[in-house]
Amino acid sequence: MAGLDPVHRDFFAGGAGEERTVRANAAAFDRLRLLPRVLRATGTPDPGLTLLGAALPGPVLIAPTAFHRLAHPDGEVATARAARDTGTVLTVSMAATTPIERIADTGARLWFQLYPQPDRDFTAHLVERAEAAGVTALVVTVDSPVFGRRERDLRNGFLDLPAGLVCENLRDPATGRIRDIVMDPSLGWDDVVRLRTTTRLPILVKGVLHPADAAEAVARGLDGVIVSNHGGRQLDGAVATIDALPAVAAAVRGRIPVLLDGGVRRGADVVTALARGASAVLIGRPVLWGLAAGGRDGVAGVLTELHEDVVRVMALCGAATLADLPPDLVREVRP
Numbered sequence: 001m002a003g004l005d006p007v008h009r010d011f012f013a014g015g016a017g018e019e020r021t022v023r024a025n026a027a028a029f030d031r032l033r034l035l036p037r038v039l040r041a042t043g044t045p046d047p048g049l050t051l052l053g054a055a056l057p058g059p060v061l062i063a064p065t066a067f068h069r070l071a072h073p074d075g076e077v078a079t080a081r082a083a084r085d086t087g088t089v090l091t092v093s094m095a096a097t098t099p100i101e102r103i104a105d106t107g108a109r110l111w112f113q114l115y116p117q118p119d120r121d122f123t124a125h126l127v128e129r130a131e132a133a134g135v136t137a138l139v140v141t142v143d144s145p146v147f148g149r150r151e152r153d154l155r156n157g158f159l160d161l162p163a164g165l166v167c168e169n170l171r172d173p174a175t176g177r178i179r180d181i182v183m184d185p186s187l188g189w190d191d192v193v194r195l196r197t198t199t200r201l202p203i204l205v206k207g208v209l210h211p212a213d214a215a216e217a218v219a220r221g222l223d224g225v226i227v228s229n230h231g232g233r234q235l236d237g238a239v240a241t242i243d244a245l246p247a248v249a250a251a252v253r254g255r256i257p258v259l260l261d262g263g264v265r266r267g268a269d270v271v272t273a274l275a276r277g278a279s280a281v282l283i284g285r286p287v288l289w290g291l292a293a294g295g296r297d298g299v300a301g302v303l304t305e306l307h308e309d310v311v312r313v314m315a316l317c318g319a320a321t322l323a324d325l326p327p328d329l330v331r332e333v334r335p
């Protein structure tokens with residue numbers, strides 16, 4: 001990627017351990033094929049949907065990723081402008097390098113990703129700050145009781161942000177200092193549900209792979225689950241998300257939205273995930289590559305191309321709307 005420091009490129013591209021799960025996310029899509037329908041006179045497909053009460057032009061959202069100013073000087077502001085201009089949702093990482101208020105100033109539709117911190121008062125402050133800035137949902141990442149072991153970063157000695165960049169949303173309101181992100185191995189369902197006492201925002205849990213956990217999210221009254229293995233950056237060896245999706249969707253039975261991320265690169269991947277039970281998908285690394293290559297325009301290019309590809313694949317499958325993507329559209333083939 002032109003202009004991207006190789007150490008930062010490794011941080012973006014890499015995963016945990018052997019990167020088996022990074023590869024598995026892509027390989028699992030490679031094992032799936034579409035069985036299209038013909039002569040359905042669908043006209044130009046409409047990939048629009050309503051998600052958590054918001055009308056969106058298409059089913060591809062932006063996953064939370066840290067440190068956008070490593071990719072481009074305009075960082076999260078550039079990403080947010082692209083989200084605004086294409087009408088999609090940007091999920092802002094808690095580890096953003098731009099204050100949430102400045103990102104919100106773009107007018108983009110934002111969700112906020114949270115790692116609940118052991119200091120509950122600080123967690124409540126973070127949530128209140130994001131809500132005041134105008135975010136419309138909270139995404140609680142639950143696949144990270146500890147940091148994954150990212151061997152590229154260890155080899156490269158990438159431990160800290162370069163001088164001048166900080167996680168702006170971790171500023172302590174009392175001291176003005178930037179706090180470290182703490183991964184909390186004691187985090188439990190009660191902690192997630194307790195966020196309801198702080199916020200009226202819808203709450204999605206991100207990092208669910210097991211159907212029993214998805215059922216628990218429904219039972220706990222949460223508003224959505226994101227089937228995710230953190231792009232292979234946490235538990236190396238975790239199942240590919242597109243493989244985990246059908247059982248999660250079966251457990252949820254349409255009661256709350258099920259989203260998916262991990263290895264979504266093409267319109268066919270999006271259509272495959274929706275046919276397997278997802279309401280929408282999110283993309284992580286492609287947005288970072290677009291940002292590094294061309295700031296706002298690069299990200300908008302990635303989002304627009306993928307949107308157009310979704311429409312093309314829907315037409316080629318005989319689907320007029322996202323409701324026309326049944327499970328029998330997808331067939332598994334031998335590797």
Ligand SMILES: Cc1cc2nc3c(=O)[nH]c(=O)nc-3n(C[C@H](O)[C@H](O)[C@H](O)COP(=O)(O)O)c2cc1C
Pocket residue numbers: 011012013025063064065066093094095113141206228229230231233261262263264282283284285286
């Ligand atoms: C560089 C990078 C940083 C990430 N930072 C976060 C983060 O701060 N919070 C989080 O919940 N997930 C984070 N993720 C995981 C993404 O939200 C998402 O699950 C994953 O990237 C999806 O896979 P994909 O990159 O194959 O599309 C990060 C992923 C990458 C690649």
Ligand SMILES: CC(C)CC(=O)C(=O)O
Pocket residue numbers: 066095181230233
């Ligand atoms: C700064 C990290 C906590 C961000 C993250 O979740 C990731 O790199 O995958």
